[in-house]
Amino acid sequence: MKILGRLLLLMALLLAGCSSYVARVDPGRNLRTYQRYFVKTNLNDNHGIDARIARALQARGFQADYGHLTMLPRGTQAIVTFDDQWAWDFKTHLRYLRLEVQDARSEQACAAATFNGPAALTASLDDVIDRLLDELLNPKPDKKKKS
DSSP states (O other): HHHHHHHHHHHHHHHTTOEEEEEEETTTTHHHHHHHHEOOOOTTTTOHHHHHHHHHHHHOEEEEEEHHHHHGOOTTOOEEHHHHHEEEEESEEEEEEEEEEEEEETEEEEEEEEOOTTTTOOOHHHHHHHHHHHHHHHHOOOOOOOO
C-alpha cells in the first residue's frame, strides 16, 4: 500500500511539472498602461472564457468588456483574443490556452501568453487565466545583459 501511495505521488509530481506558462511582451511595452480592455468572443468557446478573462482583468482594476468586435466600446485601448484546446478523458481538461493582446489603435499584437498542460493535469480554468494575465501584466525582466 505504501508503494502504491509513493508511486501515485511521484506520478502527480511528474505530471505537475509538465505544464508550462510562457509569455512574451514587446520590448518597451507595459500592458499596465492600458486601462480599457476588450476581450473578443471566440465563436468556438463553450466555456465562457471571454467573460472569465474580462472578470479577471476587472479584478485587477482595469475596465474590461467582452463580445463580438461589432460591440467594441469607444476608448478601447487593447483587444484580447484567445485560442483554447480541450481534451476529454472521463472529464474535460484544458490542454492549451493562448492569450494575445493587440493595441487597438495600431491593430498590432504586442504581447502573448500561452499555457500548455497535459490532459491529466486538472488545472482550473480561472487559475490558468490568472497566471497568464500575471505573466503578461508583470513580465519578468530579461536576464540577458546588453553588451
